[in-house]
Amino acid sequence: MAMRRYSAFAIAKEAMSYHLGWERAWGSPAPKKKYDVIIVGAGGHGLATAYYLGKNYGITNVAIIEKGWLGGGNTGRNTTIIRSNYLQDPSAAIYEKARSLYETMSQDLNYNVMFSPRGLLMLGQTEHEVRGYKRTVYANNLQGVATEWISPAKVKELVPIINIDGPRYPVLGALYQARGGTARHDAVAWGYARACSGMGMDVIQQCEVTGVRTEGGKVVGVDTTKGAIDCDKLGMVVAGHASVLAEQAGFRLPIESLALQAMVSEPIKPCMDVVVMANTVHGYMSQSDKGEMVIGGGTDGFNNYTQRGSFHHIEETVRALIETFPMISRLKQLRQWGGIVDMTGDRSPILSKTPVEGIFVNCGWGTGGFKAIPGSGWAMAELMARGQSPLTEEFSMYRFREGKFIDESVAAGVAH
């Protein structure tokens, strides 16, 4: 499907004909018999993988298969925090690659993803946290990721609505990444889908993969609710359903699926133009362009596939944030929702070959993968096209057996 460019000129031209001439942004084709590559899961990571397969490697005979709707998984349910201030070198490499790709994503995709590098603070509210974040700043400086440690006074200057005096957890400073921020989550999925469709790829929605077919240890295709489809290579990019897909292909993954929730308040006037994460008290907040306060906290404690979380977690999150932001205590919450996040033992993702030849897996982004979408897609496409990628090397699914963890349990902090 040829893609028409969006521009001010196009808007002016369409205005002449009452905007009736706009075509659909992506096609909805029936599946073909066979593709070179099938990607399961049209979330951000699956779509970005397909996009870079086409853009960087010229592989366009690709289908992206989605059981629900585009971005209806965690990609459309997250609180859109983008940052790259992680501790370990392999993480810094892939998250910083992603953050830098976000800077030009709207231009690259010709689709406004509303990337807003408004700055991000991770509050230090205990002595241990202060030490941990200072260590992260030193690591980031060595990695070439621009972050700094700022004083409580500077925090107050950036966030006038914050209460830095405690009483229980005074703000002792913050890890500040000036180039962190947010983007519009749906637009990221839609922009990639439009670009993939424009390159001739098939985005197939309302189609669930129900089985993986292999022959002699090699993948040959998938069974779906729209029939069997053959492929040479298969990318499993299904987040919370990674274990289910892996089981269909006959292997296991070190993943557990948990519910993570978020909520937005009624819209209010602009009051906070940065993202603030308070990891000790377990909550974080930013203000959307519509004026809603976007709030998130931690995961539930038990395995769950229902996209519904427990109420007391919401209560805990809000209670924690009210101490830090007293002015939100009278805000009404408008909506609350949950997503199923794919957690690994070291809080780092898996981008890996698998025991089945031709099957590649990209999962384990857990509570924090929105920020990683373009970098992950870039790296996953390289892994699938060339069989290896410097960005994915350390993120193999076999690292747990080898004890080569990429421990981000501190940097991952609160679920974000």
Added chain:
Amino acid sequence: MLTLECPYCGVKAEETELQAGGEAHLKRYGPGASDEEFEGYLFMRKNPKGVHFERWRHAYGCGKWFLAARCTATLEVFGTYPAQSTQPPVDLQAKIKAKRPNWEGYK
């Protein structure tokens, strides 16, 4: 909100009274085990979309560990049983099988 009946004190405890403890009936591997077995013991948790057996602690009640059978796709609770059990009780398995005919059984 999740409610589990503690098999020791009989209290129908709601979630804030409980602490989740992950997969039940783990087989512990130690020195002499293969790398694969040890990896499995430490990291490869069962993560089914459906029937699941778990450890829970009645943290703000009697304080004891117990086990529970739940459905992760619907949040239905099938039953709870003492932590000393090495596998789910036969009657509980039968009850689950009656409700979930496609369940492959405890493995």
